[in-house]
Amino acid sequence: MQISSRFTLAIHIFACIDTFGDSQKVTSDFLAASTNVNPVIIRNILGQLRRAGLVEVTRGSGGASIAKPLDQITFLDIYNAVESVEDGRLFHFHENPSLQCPVGRNIHHVLDPRLWQVQSAMERELRSITLADIRNDLKAYLE
Amino acid sequence: MQISSRFTLAIHIFACIDTFGDSQKVTSDFLAASTNVNPVIIRNILGQLRRAGLVEVTRGSGGASIAKPLDQITFLDIYNAVESVEDGRLFHFHENPSLQCPVGRNIHHVLDPRLWQVQSAMERELRSITLADIRNDLKAYLE
């Protein structure tokens, strides 16, 4: 199962605010047009990013801005903000292994550390990429 | 969004075959009892593992066995066998970013290599864990 598109949408949103924020007001309708998703989806993601302290959104007059320097916002910050999985676990464990079975009784003890090991590797990589990297990469394409 | 429980189920299945396969026939009903999921789910996963060359399942008389030495089956082999995502991509990209928008037009070029970078880190970690590790860990609990 794939990680939801809210993650790539959020990065797209940041790229738009960074690119267009100086010259115009970046509203949810503007972002909806650029991403081709419904404005309500944009507003919900902006809400998650706002509660995580990554963007500021002004009610009434409208428009969003980025709350921190780009090199201080990592992919992991964004991932954690928009990908709200229970307990923050990447892997879904089958719920009720049999306690009558020696394997079923111990599979969690055995597997949990290994699953964390994998998830940690992914999070480490997510933490190593910042929005400043994206700005740099994008700048090369925009010229 | 989480990775489906088919992955942890598959590992549970391997652990059962390895633990009980010598002393008894390991059927889909047996595995369904140990994992507490429906036997058809087990049979479907066994089918995916069989097509990936990781297990052998005998029709008619019944029972499953492991097709390779445990240290030659990695978590990545299992993950790829049971987690059938289109294109094998971990991240779901929003489908139709606007080609009218400079950001929308380039977001894929910018983001795709970064997403692969993250996915590769995860796959590298999955590749580093084998079923032999799980047998070792489980043995400590079974004694």
Next chain:
DNA sequence: CCATGATGTAATATCAATTTTTACAACCAG
């Protein structure tokens, strides 16, 4: 050779999460 107990698979139902869409109250600025 057939009765039994398995597997393989299709079909359907249920459930959960995502995504879309409509609607509207709250809000701010000119």
Next chain:
DNA sequence: CTGGTTGTAAAAATTGATATTACATCATGG
């Protein structure tokens, strides 16, 4: 106070996972 915007709720549509029923197919022991 009017126009454009955000925040949010609610409902529908969509998708994928999981459960369940059903049955054809298969191997084997009696």
